[in-house]
Amino acid sequence: MNTDDVLTPEARDFLDELERTFGERRRALLARRAERLERLHAGELPDFLPETADVRAGDWRVAPTPDEIANRRVEITGPVDRKMVINALNSGAKVFMADFEDANSPTWSNCIEGQRNLTDALDRTISLDTGEKQYALSDNPAVLFVRPRGWHLEERHYEVDGRPMSGSLFDFGLYFFRNHGRNGRYFYLPKLESHLEARLWNDVFTFAQDRLGVPQGTIKGTVLIETILAAFEMDEILYELREHSAGLNAGRWDYIFSVIKKLGHRPEMVLPDRSDVTMAVPFMRSYCELLVKTCHRREAFAMGGMAAFIPSRRDAEVNMIAFEKVREDKEREANQGFDGTWVAHPDLVPIALEIFDEVLGDHPNQIDQKRYDVHVTAADLLDVAATPGNVTEAGLRNNVSVGIQYLAAWLQGSGAVAINNLMEDAATAEISRSQIWQWLHHGRIGADDVTRITAEEMAGLGDGYDDARAIFESIATQPDYVEFLTLPAYDRLTAAEALETA
Structure with a gap:
């Protein structure tokens, strides 16, 4: 695959410098994550940090928001392939978050083509002719945000000094290098576990702006609070990024996954079926407020957070039920004080806009509405035991089926997958296999249950799922919890790519 137009010598020099400057620090923070996990498994519980109490008590504010992103009442998310980029930008949403992370299978082709697509989008020259339909940008496209991969991921197709580069630095660095003169300045930052990881991002931003002659504070990043540990450091994360901050996002699906990953060994932290863990349950409500x-x-x-429903053109009853759930979810968010929300499909944009329009009116956001009534303690954030619901065979079956179907598509290069009228990404597969591990670990289900249901689901799926089953089943059922499903899956993905190019 020819990448010369994207990975120019100048771009390579910039990427190499980013990795040499920040790579070792990233690895040290990952080692810190592992040490923290050991302490949690030894009995420690997360809490607000005593050493940063002054930051939480201090009277400070983040830098002002650029006018073009003052109104973010509906944002749409999706992968970086050409058709989806055009459709998302034309959806009527205020922001499109183009995703190199959970909605992207990180094949080398996807990552490089994604960079080309986003540059064309910023130039407003992006188009596509499928032979059956032509796609082009509308006159008023959404503002483009980009989500690079998390700190834990590498880009094995690009090495610096003999070792793979950070996926985070590769995605961010290449996009910002190519597009800083095109207003390519807005980012979403995933999977952070501490304010020190936010500090690293802030230093990366400062370095990049300095090297490319861009005024400091040009870059704006929204941090996804999608780990239980980051929930205890929200003030500190905003503080570290305050010159570059565009706020925080409630990354609900990964948050549930994180609760199991960090605390799932504790019997009081066992969660019921995934469908029962709504945003209204106590620990999720506390986190949002x-x-x-x-x-x-x-x-x-x-x-x-995300409304993942995909409307059906054939089943009006499915749509009616789903739209009602989406409406209930978005009304709750708007009334809690959120400034905007996420959807995964263009047909949901009008519903979400209507609800936020009713609450916001002519105001671009609700930032001036302070929540003085909210008093959330560490115990509130950790009150997983109050989650109602049960562990059922239907829940197990759904986790097995969705997890294997998603992973099979991911291994074939698709990171955003329509399953059962929902747009699923890697977070769903992570929750699915994590719940199975947790239920096995605490005796809520047996290994025979998993084996039987997996065999039954595989029989219904047909051919093409063996690799996905092998990875999913081995990770979900082994005694020790595997931190990220996408790490062993990436091994398989890159091995398959190597065979294709050999």
Whole structure:
């Protein structure tokens, strides 16, 4: 695959410099994550940090928001392939988050083509002719945000000094190098576990702006609070990024996955079926309300979570039920004080806009609405035991089926996958296999149950799922918890790519 137009000598020099400057620090923070996990497994519980109490108590604000992103009441997300980029930008949403992370299978082709697509989008020259339909940008496209991969991921197709480069630095660095003169300045930052990881991002931003002659504070990043540990450091994360902050987002699906990953060994932390873990259960409600309170106190955006439903053109009853759930979810977010929300399909944009229009009116956001009534403690954030619901065979079956179907598509190069009228990404597969591990670990299900149901689901799926089953089943059922499903899956993905090019 020819990459010369994207990975120019100048771009390579910039990427190499990023990795040499920040790579070792990234690896040290990952080692810190592992040490923290050991302490949690030894009995420690997360808590607000005593050493940063002054930051939480201090009277400070993030830098002002650029006018073009003052109104973010509906954002749409999706992968970086050409057709989806055009459709998302034309959806009527205020922001499109182009995703190199959970909605992208990180094949080398996807990552490089994605960079080309986003540059064309910023130039407003992006188009596509499928032979059956032509796609082009509308006159008023959404503002483009980009989500690079998390700190834990590498880009094995690009090495610096003999070792793979950070996926985070590769995605961010290549996009910003190519597009800083095209207003390519807005980012979403995933999977952070501490304010020190936010500090690293801030230093990367400062370095990149300095090297490319861009005014400091040009870059704006929204941090996804999608780990239980980051929920205890929201003030500190905003503080570290305050010159470059565009607020926080409630990354709900990865947050549930994180609760199991960090605390799932504890019997009081066993979660019921995934469908029962709604945003209304106590620990999720507390997390959202603390996020809104924290953001608005610092005059930062508080962005709500994902509505993943995909409307059906054949089943009006399915649509009616799903639209009602989406409406209920978005009304709750708007009334909690969120400044905007996420959807995964263009047909959901009008519903979400209608709801936020009713609450916001002519105001671009709700940042001036402070939540003085919210008082969330560490115990509230950790009150997983109060989650109602049960572990059922139907829940197990759904986790097995969705997890294997998603992983099979991911291994074939698709990171955003329509399953059962939902747009699923890697977070769903992570929750699915994590719940199975947790239920096995605590005796809520037996190994025979997993074997039987997996065999039954595989029989219904047909051919083409053997590799996905092998990875999913081995990770979900082994005694020791595997931190990320996408790490062993990436081994398989890159091995397959190597065979194709051999």
